[in-house]
Amino acid sequence: MxxxxxxxxxxxxxxxxxxxxxxxxxxxxxxxxxxxxxxxxxxxxxxxxxxxxxxxxxxxxxxxxxxxxxxxxxxxxxxxxxxxxxxxxxxxxxxxxxxxxxxxxxxxxxxxxxxxxxxxxxxLDPEEAAPIPDVPEFEGAGGWRVLEAEPMAFACGFRREIENYLDMTHFAFAHGTTLGAAADVVLPPMEIDRLEDGFEMRAPFPSVKAPGTTPTKLQSAHQRHQRCYLPNVTTIRQTFEDGDQRMLVHVPSPNTNDSCTVFWLLAQPADFDGPALEDQVAFSTAVLEEDRFMCERQRPREVPIIPGRGGWGVLVSPGDTLANTFQKSFRGFLQDHLDAAA
Ligand code: FES
Ligand SMILES: [Fe+2]
Missing domain, CATH: 2.102.10.10 (Rieske [2Fe-2S] iron-sulphur domain)
Incomplete structure (x- = not known):
């Protein structure tokens, strides 16, 4: 099919x-x-x-x-x-x-x-195509603390939001006032691995401080590990230079083809040497608002499933590699379950 x-x-x-x-x-x-x-x-x-x-x-x-x-x-x-x-x-x-x-x-x-x-x-369907992924840190394993942020409604399809979350070259532009205008748009080499239930990416992440300022812990250079569990659960694990880690998860739950609700959580160890989770929410919400502005103004509102201009797979820069990996993996996921149902 x-x-x-x-x-x-x-x-x-x-x-x-x-x-x-x-x-x-x-x-x-x-x-x-x-x-x-x-x-x-x-x-x-x-x-x-x-x-x-x-x-x-x-x-x-x-x-x-x-x-x-x-x-x-x-x-x-x-x-x-x-x-x-x-x-x-x-x-x-x-x-x-x-x-x-x-x-x-x-x-x-x-x-x-x-x-x-x-x-x-x-x-909705009695048959299960994929389980809810296991991410022990979000269940408090190892003494991690978890905070569920307020879900945010986006007037765009869920694949626009996932692409945004996987996008590494929009920081200097879309997040000029939060993550820092000095963010480098030339990416360090990314290591991407396709996995049975999705894919993962590891890359050193440059500091995203504003010019002339000292980066805060959360803006400082770190190692980034992004993990996508198909179809739409994506985590980011940041490992900072002092060894501390922090995790975020986004799940854009599809309401209609043109709208989704982003459920998002933050987690970090109880002894994290930096701002408490509660103190990170306002900043993270401001960042997410900037993402929402972009996501809601792309046309069409959902990324078409077929490659094309304004969608995916045609005008590709290095920053789009991860989003393209998602679109290809997602198509594979759809195909597997179409074939299984045929
Ligand atoms: S009981 Fe009459 S509409 Fe529900
Ligand atoms: Fe963003």
Whole structure:
């Protein structure tokens, strides 16, 4: 089967995507999220059980994300129909004894849902194309501290955001006021390895200080290790000259073809000799805002799957090597799962 522009979403239904931060979905809470063009409601019952379903009540289509959870039941805000955590309809207030046939018909379609790294992840298809990757540092291994930043909505396709995160020659331009106008646009040699579940890149990273200033620890020269787990989880591990390390992860979760929500986390050892995670968030958010400005102003809003001008694979400079590696690997990922389904 050939890859077309609608192939990514068909295959991504088989992958786990974050839909909320765990801290934003308290017991008894319900949130709405659009994942891969599918409007979802995700509820947390009092015992912690999660339920992910379509955001449309089987009765009259009311958004279930406007409902609430109480006494072990998700209740629709319109006529009060109720569901248990497994999706079984267990109450229709206007009927004292609702017939089983009606309750059966009102069963919710549920989706796989799990929690990891402080995020709630949903998979729309029963089949799994790729697991959530294992990154022990983001689970506190070795005494690392982790901070989940506020997810940021981007009005662009998720592949534009991934390319931006892998791009090494935009610092001097897009981040002139944050990372430093003096950043070198001529790249040091990059070592890129294709892996079974993605790829990785190692390179020495030059200081990105502003002219005439002393670089802060986070702006100083370091060793950079970027790791992409297909389809869309990308980490950066920075190793500074004093041996300290810090990690970042970005997961641009696709809402529609033209929009995504970037879930991002920062992690570092408890004894990191530099700013606390909480103090890094405002700066990192300012950097991400500069990236968003660029991502939202590229046309088309999503990188076409076929190579072309303004997309990928045609006007290639050394700085685009990593983004091109992503696009090629992503196509390979799509092909593998198309072939498996054929
Ligand atoms: S629309 Fe939900 S109970 Fe009627
Ligand atoms: Fe950037």
């Amino acid at each position: 050939d890859i077309t522009e609608d192939t990514p979403f068909r295959v991504l239904r088989k992958t786990w995507q974050p839909v909320a931060l765990s801290r934003d979905l308290e017991a008894g809470g319900v949130v709405g999220y659009t994942l891969l063009d599918e409007a979802l409601a995700v509820a947390r019952f009092e015992d912690g059980t999660l339920l992910a379903t379509r955001d449309a009540c089987p009765h009259k289509g009311m958004a279930l994300s406007c409902g609430h959870v109480a006494s072990g039941r998700l209740t629709c805000s319109y006529h009060g129909w109720q569901w248990a955590a497994d999706g079984a309809c267990v109450g229709v207030p206007s009927l004292a004894e609702p017939p089983q046939r009606l309750l059966d018909k009102a069963t919710l379609e549920t989706f796989a849902v799990q929690e990891r790294y402080g995020m709630v992840w949903v998979r």
